[in-house]
Structures are given as C-alpha cells and as structure tokens.
Amino acid sequence: MEVPYTVKPRLDTGLYNSKLGIWLFLASEVMLFGALFSSYILLRAAAPSWYAGPDVLNVPIGTLNTLILIISSVTILLSWTSIRLNDLKKYKLYMGATIFLGALFLFIKVYFEYLPKIDHGHIPSENNFYATYYTITGLHAIHIIGGLIVNLYFLGPGLKMYNKEPERFCNRIETAGLYWHFVDIVWIFLFPTIYLLPGS
C-alpha cells in the first residue's frame, strides 16, 4: 500500500504528512524538556545553596560543544540544499560532516565531562545539582544519538530512495533536519541554564 502525501502536500493542511508529523513530535518534545526545566527550577529554588555552573562545570568545553552543534545545524541544512540541487556528492559530504560533528559532540561530552566527573565521584546520587545535570544533559545526549542513527541511515541504506523518488527523499532530509535543529535549540537553552548561571 502506498503511503499518501509523502511528496505532494495535503489540501487541508498544506503540508506533506511527515512534516506535519515531525512538528507534532517536536511539540511533544517541548513538553518533555519543559517538564525537566520546571523540575530544575523547583529543585533549585528549594535548595539552601546551589553550585555556580562555572565553578564545577567545564565552560570552555560546553562552549565548544555549543559551537559544534550550531555548525552541525548549518551542515545538515547544506546537505538538504545540496540534495535539492541534485548534487549527491555534496549531500554526502555535508551529511557526513553532520554525523561527524554529532559524534564529536558526544565524544567531548563523555570523555571530557562525564568520565572525569564520575572519576571524582560526582555522580547523580551526590546531590540535586548533579542529578539534574546528568538527567537533562543525558536526555539531550540520547536525542543526539537518535539523530545520528537517522542521519546515518540517510547516508547509507536510506539513500537508495533518492534514485527512485528524489523529492520524497528530499522531504525526508528536511524532516531529519527539523529534528536536528530542535536538538540544537534545546542545547541553546540548556547550556546557559546549567553551565553559566551563578550559584546561590
């Protein structure tokens, strides 16, 4: 059975189905991260004292990771524009760069942040600061892993679709890009909240 409206937009919504679907999914993700941020506010407000982010977290590393995610947002856009121009070579280059940058983000996060902290005994059960730090950044990292799996699929086996249905493939890349940008936006709010706010 053929899935309808994968290329042409539906008359009632004006959108192809997967675009509507990804926006609905992202709306649910807003509520998920919103719940975590509100939990952070509640825990922090009730705490007698709270670490200053820059005193215990690695701000240069966090800043580097912010820039890496922003660059990866641009590279996934360039992969989408390349496929719209039928330039498969550049599509592969930019999608490969996006995957590399996402993996680099995770490597830096784990190797330069999580592992040294765990080595020093700073684990989630230590206090509410570390519990919220690991929960929120960990969930964000899981979202990066999810995005990497999807992007890897579109660089590998999923690329077959381009030969038969190029416009449908193009729409898939746009949808994957929307998800990736959302993950970037979450980090944009997460970074100053966790890493940069002063202590109390």
Add this chain to the structure above:
Amino acid sequence: MSNSKNIKEEINQYIKIFIALGVLTVITVGIAYIEVGKMWIAVLLAMIVATMKGTLVAGFFMHLFHEKKIIYLFLGITLVLLCALFFITFGSVYNQVGEIEQGVIESTSSYIH
C-alpha cells in the same frame, strides 16, 4: 526541486545566521562572567540571549517564519501548555520557599554535604 538561484540565496542567509549565532554564543558566555549582583538579572540576561538564538534557529533554520498556519496552531497550543506548566511550577516554588522561610518544612535539597 527548487530554483537553484533561490537555493544559493538561502545558503547565504544560513551563513549569516550562523555568524550571528556564533557572536551570540560569545555574548552568552561573556555575560556569565559579569557580576550583575542579583540572581534574577543573571537569569533574565541568559534567557534573553538564549531566546534570541533559539528564535534565529527556529525562524530561519527551521523556516518557522514562513510556515503553514496549522503548524503555528500546534505550536501555539504547545506554548500555552508550556506556560501553564511553568505557571504551576512557579506557584509551587513560591509556596515552598515561603514554607521553608517560615520553618513549616525543611529544605528539600541535599546539596551540601
């Protein structure tokens, strides 16, 4: 597929937004090291810059400035629900902090050992 001239213009726009995001990231980190005295000012400044960055990504990278009405409807409903969630949280925080100050309950955090 779209017109190649339009796509090249799009790419130029993406590069400009990328530069703006880089500058705003530097500003985000820079203001964190300025002594502003009160916590609420630090939070406000951080959230203003983060909102500017988020708006650029959503508006230009996710093309939200030129989307269909139904997406605005979905996101509008989400925003209302998110505001309700934060409103409930702030109400709870207000009660909790008040009760801690009055000694009705103890602080819930096990932060300092």
